[in-house]
Amino acid sequence: MKSTVYQGVIFDLDGTLMSSSLDFQAMRAAINCPPEQDILAYIDAMTCIETQQFAIDAIIAFELQDAQEAKVIDGVLDTLHHFKSHNLPLAIVTRNCRQASRIKVQSGKLPIDIILSREDAAAKPDPEALLLIANDWGLQPQQCLYVGDYLYDLLAAHNAGMASCLYAPNGLPHYHQQATCVIQDFSTLIEIVCGEQQALG
Numbered sequence: 453m454k455s456t457v458y459q460g461v462i463f464d465l466d467g468t469l470m471s472s473s474l475d476f477q478a479m480r481a482a483i484n485c486p487p488e489q490d491i492l493a494y495i496d497a498m499t500c501i502e503t504q505q506f507a508i509d510a511i512i513a514f515e516l517q518d519a520q521e522a523k524v525i526d527g528v529l530d531t532l533h534h535f536k537s538h539n540l541p542l543a544i545v546t547r548n549c550r551q552a553s554r555i556k557v558q559s560g561k562l563p564i565d566i567i568l569s570r571e572d573a574a575a576k577p578d579p580e581a582l583l584l585i586a587n588d589w590g591l592q593p594q595q596c597l598y599v600g601d602y603l604y605d606l607l608a609a610h611n612a613g614m615a616s617c618l619y620a621p622n623g624l625p626h627y628h629q630q631a632t633c634v635i636q637d638f639s640t641l642i643e644i645v646c647g648e649q650q651a652l653g
Contacts, residue, residue, distance in 0.1 A: 456538060456646045456647060457646065458595060458597040458615070458645050459541075460541040460542070460543070460586065460589050460595065460596045460597075461540055461541075461542055461543075461596070461597050461598075462542075462544070462582060462598045462614075463545075463564070463598075463600070464545065464599065464601060464602070464605045465544050465546035465548055465557075466518075466522075466546065466547075466556075466601075467601040467619075469525060469528050469532075469544070469556075469560065469562060470523065470524055470525065470556045470560050470562075471522050471525060473521060475514070479491060479511055482510045483495070483507040492547060494507075495507045511549075512552070515552035516549075516551060516552050516555070519548075519551075519552040519556050520555070522555075522556045522559065524560035524561070525638070526638070527637055527639055528560075528562070529560075529561070531638040531639070531641055533563060534646075535642075535645065535646075540645070541589050543566035543567070543568070543585045544562075544564050544567045544568070545568050545581040546568070547569075547604070548569055549570065549571065550567075550569040553569045554567065576604040576605060576607070577607035577608045577611060578611070579612030582598060582609065582614055586612070593613035593614045594614065594615070597614065597615045597632075598612070598617070599616075599617040599641065600616070600617075600618065601618065601619045601620065603625070603627045603630070606618060606627065610630070615633070617633050617641065617644060618631035618633070618634045619635055619636075619638075620634055620635070
């Protein structure tokens, strides 16, 4: 096995490995969440158990519908299989619910067994899930790379002391400078992680 730049790679799921068409505006409207407020934080702060459970169920329904329609993103499978051939440990950390996450991983045939959803650890940008995985692998956080497509992914990696890779296929968002590195397609991730140039195919 060749020496790699990173000893383990953790991925976000929605918008990074699998497509997502979640309508966050509709999700907020369904549970009366104010615009721009984090949906999960809003639900966590609810004091009425019945109202909170209604909100949880409503959001899960949106996520399960999205999971049925999700497709694997171009280049993902080739890249993941390349990492597997290098015996790199791989994991997923997502704010999605466990059931929808499992559906997406199975339908996309993603070769990743470790999947931590919001039921398993505090949701990003909290670093808990990232640190749990690094510890399970016996690695220091700085030996791992977290790959995601949104600000919360970059913040979670920063909070965990990990390098971050922003997947930005449609142009650079205003927060891109917070990422350790930026990719527009998955073919370039191999060079970043393994320190080598290799054509996928």
